Amino acid sequence: MKKKFVLICTGIVFFLNACSKDDTPSSAILATPVANPATEITDASFKAKWNFVSSAQNYLLDVSLSPDFTDFVTNYNAKSVNDLNDIVMNLTGGTQYYYRVRAARGTEISNYSNVISVITSGTFVNPDTPLKVKAANNFFVGAAVSSSRLSGAYNTLITTEFSSITAENEMKMEAIFTGPGTYNWTQADAIVDYAVANNINVHGHALVWHGSVPSWMNSYTGTDAEFEQLVHDYITAVVTRYVGKVTSWDVVNEAINDGGGTRNTIFLQKMGANYIAKCFQWAREADPNVLLFYNDYNTSTDISKQNDVYALIDNLKANNVPIDGVGLQMHIKYDSPTRQELQTDVDKVLARNLKLHFSELDVRANSNDSQVLNTLTPERKSAQKMKYREVVEVYNAIPTTYKYAITVWGIKDNESWILNQFNRVDWPLLFDNSFNRKVTHTGFLEGLE
Numbered sequence: 001m002k003k004k005f006v007l008i009c010t011g012i013v014f015f016l017n018a019c020s021k022d023d024t025p026s027s028a029i030l031a032t033p034v035a036n037p038a039t040e041i042t043d044a045s046f047k048a049k050w051n052f053v054s055s056a057q058n059y060l061l062d063v064s065l066s067p068d069f070t071d072f073v074t075n076y077n078a079k080s081v082n083d084l085n086d087i088v089m090n091l092t093g094g095t096q097y098y099y100r101v102r103a104a105r106g107t108e109i110s111n112y113s114n115v116i117s118v119i120t121s122g123t124f125v126n127p128d129t130p131l132k133v134k135a136a137n138n139f140f141v142g143a144a145v146s147s148s149r150l151s152g153a154y155n156t157l158i159t160t161e162f163s164s165i166t167a168e169n170e171m172k173m174e175a176i177f178t179g180p181g182t183y184n185w186t187q188a189d190a191i192v193d194y195a196v197a198n199n200i201n202v203h204g205h206a207l208v209w210h211g212s213v214p215s216w217m218n219s220y221t222g223t224d225a226e227f228e229q230l231v232h233d234y235i236t237a238v239v240t241r242y243v244g245k246v247t248s249w250d251v252v253n254e255a256i257n258d259g260g261g262t263r264n265t266i267f268l269q270k271m272g273a274n275y276i277a278k279c280f281q282w283a284r285e286a287d288p289n290v291l292l293f294y295n296d297y298n299t300s301t302d303i304s305k306q307n308d309v310y311a312l313i314d315n316l317k318a319n320n321v322p323i324d325g326v327g328l329q330m331h332i333k334y335d336s337p338t339r340q341e342l343q344t345d346v347d348k349v350l351a352r353n354l355k356l357h358f359s360e361l362d363v364r365a366n367s368n369d370s371q372v373l374n375t376l377t378p379e380r381k382s383a384q385k386m387k388y389r390e391v392v393e394v395y396n397a398i399p400t401t402y403k404y405a406i407t408v409w410g411i412k413d414n415e416s417w418i419l420n421q422f423n424r425v426d427w428p429l430l431f432d433n434s435f436n437r438k439v440t441h442t443g444f445l446e447g448l449e
Ligand code: XIL
Pocket: 168, 169, 206, 253, 329, 360, 417
């Protein structure tokens, strides 16, 4: 009885062994893969390749800046790949990378392959380069600022990185126009004086905007003609005050609705459809040399709005209204607009022989409502960096005569208007909360290559 039991058990063990030998030959160690030279090398990516290993289920790819793999490119510390190649993306141009690969089957992992060295094309961009240095002589690199943030670390950063500033709020009507014939210049002067003292350009923003109408004007009880006179006097006073100090003004901001059509503002209601032309005319009369811009947002993706914005501009030009340029605000997202959508929009400005200002650039990384983030993921961070780079590349490629400035809408992430506007954490700018350059800054620099 006992003997029979032992025999049966031995039989089972033998049977199991035989089975495991047939299915997965555990005695065979996974062969070491052979890595092949990279192909499809660009300034931001390459294709890593290796040979097939019999019975491997996947491969573990390492990519590093150092030949001894003491650190790894983000996401490339044993990245699992099912194929025999992988396109390594979001890299820096003109930079030496190394890769190696292992074969894997479950927990069984082969030895490391040979190490392949690859240099991305293009030129290496030193991430410590200030933006204005890289863009020197081509166009201004600007930032939106406020008068309370012009000293200490702000001052150091602004004077190092930027060649232009825009008041984020303090040169708007609500800040300056305190009553009929009365003006508060304190904060606007502080910003302009700071720029003059530091040899920084000033872009004026914005003479007429429905989003910054003083409450006393909203409840104004005078006639329409008196209202129009107030606006005339305001534009004249502001533009005259800064002749020779402010290079350019957004004369009218956001006059077209989302989805198209003229925005029904107090200015339209009281001054009529011609109000835009009149504002440009008054600004020109106050300063014959200042550059006059029409400024708006979302024109690359909202095509009905785009059509109406350029129809408005064509109409101004057809009537010899003095306009020098278009500001595309560029409050954009990590995945939108596409390069093509942006290029089409940009080309419409150039086709009208007008200067182009990317006037309020920020790139939302947390704009995907179906995938809201609490912390910035490596993937989103890379995509956001590439969007910054793309935007700057598109701008940098336009003919010099059309260039004016790229202005970013703020300095530090935690002080960006985007966080309040969308009521969500985000990281839309070029500097972190401690004034450090982010990879978006490197993306901006790479766009200037
Ligand atoms: C925003 C400022 O960033 C905020 O601080 C303020 O509360 C509202 O205005 N388009 C424009 C800018 O032209 O003036 C706006 O700035 C952002 C949208």
